[in-house]
Structure formats: structure tokens, C-alpha cells
Amino acid sequence: MKLEILYEDDDLIIVNKPSGLLVIPDRFDATLPSLNKMLEAKYDQRIWVAHRLDxxxxxxxxxxxxxxxxxxxxxxxxxxxxxxxxxxxxxxIVVPEEGRIENLIAEHPAVYGKMIVSRKEGKMSVTDYRVSEQWPLYALMQFQIHTGRTHQIRVHMQYLGHPLVCDELYGDGKPFYVSTIKRRYNMAKHEEEERPLLNRVALHAYRLEFETVAGKLITADAPLPKDMAATVNQLNKWCK
Structure with missing residues (x-):
């Protein structure tokens, strides 16, 4: 797998992580590839994890x-x-189209690996959100998170009643097909069954900004990946 390096200096490496790749090795299956180990192999040195993505x-x-x-x-x-x-x-349809979510996030009492909004215990979480594009059944949103809780955006959008597309843990987990939005959809002749445009949690970290220890401002951007961009294009084509 070719790694897309967005920024690099003597201290830092900023990467555009593809979906489906772990950040650190799996605790139960060390044979699964991880971004951390791939970078260590590429640079032939130890690489430290600064933060994580699902x-x-x-x-x-x-x-x-x-x-x-x-x-x-x-x-x-x-x-x-x-x-x-x-x-x-x-x-x-997200109403209001922008706002801030502030609440406590805690581990689910019965489901391992799942988080919930809690009234009494947990860690404070803060997410700002804004609708970029709205269609009859879906919305493209921008988020800025001010805390880094596990599954924070996914939990907060479930809390608002608008879970992320394809999210099995906090939504219905259904893949996104063109036939969902296009009337009289016909598959290509060589296809035996329709392929989904999107079949993973529809979340992408598109920007990171911070100052280095020397005071230099670093801004790293990653455009929407192909699967999400293709889904947006189809929504604009058939749902406007």
C-alpha cells in the first residue's frame, strides 16, 4: 500500500490515512497491517503515535x-x-444546520467497544457542526472536535438522530447504493449484483492545524476520498 505523505520534517510525519487501515497493531491479531508499523518499516526507525483515527x-x-x-x-x-x-x-435533514454539542460520553454498560451519551458520568465532549450540503435523505457535514473522545462524532450524530451513513455501531450499517436514490436504476450488463458506492463509516478527517515547537503553523489537508466524493456526486446528480 502506497502511503500519501502530506507533510514531513525532521520531527513530524503527516499522512493521509486510507479507510480500512489500523493506526496501531491489533491487540488480538498482530498480522493485520497498521499505519504505525508501515511507517516504521518505511523509515527504518521507531515512529511514535500522536493521536488516532478509527x-x-x-x-x-x-x-x-x-x-x-x-x-x-x-x-x-x-x-x-x-x-x-x-x-x-x-x-x-439536519435542523438546525449548525450548532455545538456538549455532553458526557461514557462506555456502553453492556456493549463492548460502544460509547453512549451519559447524563451522570463520562468525559466531557465538544463538537461543532455545520451542514455543507443537504439532500432529501442525506447531508454532508463539517465537524470540528474540541475533545478527542472515542467515536465522538459518531456518538454525537446518533444523539442528534442523524447517524453517519454505513455506521453499523451507531446507525443501520447499510451500504450506500445508487439505486437508493436513482429511480429505475439498471445495473451494467456485466454486473451480477449492484456494487455499493460506500460501504464503510462515512467519516473523513480533512484538516489538521497546529503550531510546531518553533512556532511554525502547520496546516495539512486531505480531500474527500474517492468513495465519499463519488457518493456526493451521485447525490448532487439525482437528489437536487
């Missing part, structure tokens, strides 16, 4: 090349001095 989430992610850089990055992420922006496709 396996299905694509987009901008930052790593440190040395211990001092890792300590600095860990500090600015913890102190919320890094600006993190995401794009996501959600279900339904």
Missing part, C-alpha cells in the same frame, strides 16, 4: 519521529491546541 475513518493523521516531538505533540493534543476538522455523510 479503522474506517480516512484522512489526516500525525506521527512523531522522535521522543521530544512525541512529548510536544501529546501535550498540544491534550491541551486542545490542535484544530481537527472532519467531513461526514449523515442520514436525514
Amino acid at each position: 479503522k474506517d475513518t480516512s484522512g489526516v493523521i500525525c506521527f512523531a519521529k522522535n521522543e521530544a516531538a512525541h512529548k510536544y505533540l501529546s501535550t498540544i493534543f491534550m491541551e486542545r491546541e490542535v484544530s481537527k476538522f472532519y467531513a461526514g455523510l449523515v442520514t436525514g
